[in-house]
Amino acid sequence: MSLKLENVSKSFANKLAVDRVSFTLEKPGVFGLLGTNGAGKTTTIRMLLGIINKDSGEITWDNHPVDRKTVNFGYLPEERGVYPKTKIFDQLMYFAELKGMDKVAATKSIQEWAKKLKVEEYLDMLAEKLSKGNQQKIQFMTAVIHDPDLVVLDEPFSGLDPVNTELIRDLIVELVNRGKYIIMSAHQMATIEEFCENILILNRGKTVLQGNLDNIKASYPANRLKINVHVDIKEYLQKYHLIIENQAGHNYILKLQDEAIAQKLLSDLIKHQINLDKFEIMKPTLNDIFIEKVGAQNA
Amino acid sequence: MRDILTVAKFTAKDLIGRKSFRISTIIILALIFVGSNIPNIIKFFSQDDSSQTTAIVDRDNLYEGTLTELPTEEHIEVSQASDEELKQKIQDGDLKNAIIIHKTGNTVEFRYLVKNLVTAGIETTNLKTQLEALYKDVQLQKLHLSATELAAISPHFAVSMEQTDEAQIGGNIYAMMILSCVLFFAIYFCAFQVSSSITTEKTSKIVETLVTSTSPKSIIYGKTLGIGVVGLLQILLFVVTAIICAYCFMDHQMLEQLFDLSNFTPYLAIVTLIYFLPGYFVYAFLYALTGSTVSKPEDIQSANTPVVLLTMIGFYLAYFTLTDPTGGLNFFAALFPFSSPFCMPLRVMMGLSSIGEVLLSIGLLIFTCIIVAHIATRIYSNAILNYGSKMGWKNIIKLYKEK
Numbered sequence: 001m002s003l004k005l006e007n008v009s010k011s012f013a014n015k016l017a018v019d020r021v022s023f024t025l026e027k028p029g030v031f032g033l034l035g036t037n038g039a040g041k042t043t044t045i046r047m048l049l050g051i052i053n054k055d056s057g058e059i060t061w062d063n064h065p066v067d068r069k070t071v072n073f074g075y076l077p078e079e080r081g082v083y084p085k086t087k088i089f090d091q092l093m094y095f096a097e098l099k100g101m102d103k104v105a106a107t108k109s110i111q112e113w114a115k116k117l118k119v120e121e122y123l124d125m126l127a128e129k130l131s132k133g134n135q136q137k138i139q140f141m142t143a144v145i146h147d148p149d150l151v152v153l154d155e156p157f158s159g160l161d162p163v164n165t166e167l168i169r170d171l172i173v174e175l176v177n178r179g180k181y182i183i184m185s186a187h188q189m190a191t192i193e194e195f196c197e198n199i200l201i202l203n204r205g206k207t208v209l210q211g212n213l214d215n216i217k218a219s220y221p222a223n224r225l226k227i228n229v230h231v232d233i234k235e236y237l238q239k240y241h242l243i244i245e246n247q248a249g250h251n252y253i254l255k256l257q258d259e260a261i262a263q264k265l266l267s268d269l270i271k272h273q274i275n276l277d278k279f280e281i282m283k284p285t286l287n288d289i290f291i292e293k294v295g296a297q298n299a
Numbered sequence: 300m301r302d303i304l305t306v307a308k309f310t311a312k313d314l315i316g317r318k319s320f321r322i323s324t325i326i327i328l329a330l331i332f333v334g335s336n337i338p339n340i341i342k343f344f345s346q347d348d349s350s351q352t353t354a355i356v357d358r359d360n361l362y363e364g365t366l367t368e369l370p371t372e373e374h375i376e377v378s379q380a381s382d383e384e385l386k387q388k389i390q391d392g393d394l395k396n397a398i399i400i401h402k403t404g405n406t407v408e409f410r411y412l413v414k415n416l417v418t419a420g421i422e423t424t425n426l427k428t429q430l431e432a433l434y435k436d437v438q439l440q441k442l443h444l445s446a447t448e449l450a451a452i453s454p455h456f457a458v459s460m461e462q463t464d465e466a467q468i469g470g471n472i473y474a475m476m477i478l479s480c481v482l483f484f485a486i487y488f489c490a491f492q493v494s495s496s497i498t499t500e501k502t503s504k505i506v507e508t509l510v511t512s513t514s515p516k517s518i519i520y521g522k523t524l525g526i527g528v529v530g531l532l533q534i535l536l537f538v539v540t541a542i543i544c545a546y547c548f549m550d551h552q553m554l555e556q557l558f559d560l561s562n563f564t565p566y567l568a569i570v571t572l573i574y575f576l577p578g579y580f581v582y583a584f585l586y587a588l589t590g591s592t593v594s595k596p597e598d599i600q601s602a603n604t605p606v607v608l609l610t611m612i613g614f615y616l617a618y619f620t621l622t623d624p625t626g627g628l629n630f631f632a633a634l635f636p637f638s639s640p641f642c643m644p645l646r647v648m649m650g651l652s653s654i655g656e657v658l659l660s661i662g663l664l665i666f667t668c669i670i671v672a673h674i675a676t677r678i679y680s681n682a683i684l685n686y687g688s689k690m691g692w693k694n695i696i697k698l699y700k701e702k
Binding site for chain 2: 079085086094097099139
C-alpha cells in the first residue's frame, strides 16, 4: 500500500492556498506535515481526505484515486468537536457505524480503545461533562476505532497534559507497529522529530523543504556545541570567540559557526586536563531548520 | 442508503433525547388537554344555578301570566319582588340579573338590573327578543284572529343560500383552518430543526469529523429524514391526543357542528400525508442550506429569515385565498410548490381539484424538492467548513459555483 500526492493545488477566490504539493508514503510510519498557521496544511489534509475538491493534481492510494469508499481512513481534526448532549458511547457507535462497522464489532472496539485510553468510566456520560483532555481522547478514539489503514492526526497533542501526551504517544507507536500509515501535523517540532522519518514543510502553500528528516538534518552543518564540565571554562570560550546561548552552572550550550573550532577547543580542554562530562557537537534541530525556512518569510 | 439511515437514526434519537424537545412536547400535550377541558373548567367554577338565573318581573301584568311559557334556554324565574329585594339577591349572587317590565304610555320598558354593567352578558338581548315575541302573541290572541289572518301577519321565514360558482364546494371551514395550521406547524417547525441541528454540529466543531465519515448528501438526507420522522410522529401524537381529548371531554353535538369531518376521507388523508412529505423536505433542505452558512447559534435566526418569509408567504397565500377557493389565486397557490402543501389538501377537502391537478401539483413539488436538495447539498458541502460570520447571498452563490 502507498499514498501518493502529485502536484496537488487548490485556490480559494483566486488565492493559491496549496501550490503543487507532492509527497509519498511508501511504507507504514509517521509522515510530518509542517507549516505556520495558514501555510496550507489543513487544506492539503482536507483534499487528501476528500472533504474539499482539489483544483489539479493526483491523490492516489495503491494507485487508485482516493475517496471515502476506497480508503479506510481515520481523522483527528485540529478543530476538536464532540456532540455535547450525547453519550460518549452513542457518538462513538455512530461514527463506527458510519465507517461501516456492525454493532458487535463496534462495541468490542469501543471497549478496547476506551481501556487503552483510560476512559471506560466515561462511556455512559454526556460529552459535555468531560474535561477537554478527555474529550480529545474521545476524538482520538473516533479516528482509530474502525481500524483504519491511513490515520491523519492534526495537532494530536495540543491541549493534553504530560500523562495523556505520553498515553497518545504510546498509541501512535502501537499504530505504526501495526502497519498503519500516519500523517501528522504539529507545531511542536520535538514531537515531529521523535516520530517522523519523512517530513514536508509548507509555507504559504508552497513546499519549502521535504525529504528524510535525518538526511535533511545531515545536510545542515552543526550549529551548536554542548559542554558539561565542573569548572569555569569561560576563558577558553572567549579564546575561541564562542558565544554562550544558554548556561546552567557549568553546563553550556554555545553557538557554533565552524566545527573545526569545536575540535580545537576540545584539544585545548583535554590538554589542560579539564574533565568533561559531555562534549557534543550538535546538528540543528528541526525547530532551527523550520525557523530558517519559513521564519524569515513570515517575520 | 445505509449511511442515510444511520444519520437519520442518530438524529432522531438525539432530537428525542433533547430536554427542550421533550418539555415542549409535554407542554403542547398539556395545552391540548386543558384546551379541550375549558368548557368543563368553566362549568366547574360556575356550578351554582341560582347565579345563572334571570328574574323577570311583570309589574303591570302585561303578559297576563304567560311568562312561564317564555320559549328560552336561559334560566328564568318569574318574580314579584321589589327592586331592593332584587338588587340584594343580585349582589349576594342568588340572581344573575333581573328584568323589570312595565308600560309607560305606548312604550313597554325593559329595565335591567345587573351586578356590573361591564360584565352584563349578551343573553339579555336574546331574552328581549323572546319577550317582545311573547308580548305580540299575547296581544294578537286578544284580537281573536283566524288562523289565516295570523299566518298572514306572522308567516314562517325560511332562509336558504345558493352559490353562483359552478363548482360544488364542500367541507367545513373550521376543519380546513385546523388542517392548514397543522400542516404549517408540522412543516415549519420540523424543517426549522434541520437548520438548528446543522448549525449545532458546526458550532461544536464535530462536522469536520462527520464529513470525513460520510458524504454531505447522506448527512443532509439523513438529518431531514430523521427529523421528519420524529416531527411526523410528534404531530400524530398531538392529533391523536386532541381527538381523544375532544371525544372524552367535549360536547359531541357541538364538535360535530364545529368540525364536520364527513369530508375527511381516506383519499384526503393520503393526499395530506403525501403533501406533508415533499412539502417538509423542500423547506427542510432550504433550512439545511441556511444552517450550513452560519457558525454561531445566534446567527441562525437572521440566516433563516428569507426561508421563514417564504414559508409565511406560502402559508398565507393558501390561507387567505381560502375565502375565494374558486378564484385564480387559490388555484395558483395549489400549484405553486411553496404554498401547495398548505393549499391543495384543502382544495381536495372542498372537492375542488381533480386528480390531474393534484398529480400536477405533486409533480411540481417533487421537482422543486429535487432541485432544492441538489442546491442545498452542494452549498452545504462547500460552506460547512467555513467558520466565521454569517455569509451573504453573494458568497452563497459563489459557494454554489465552486467545484
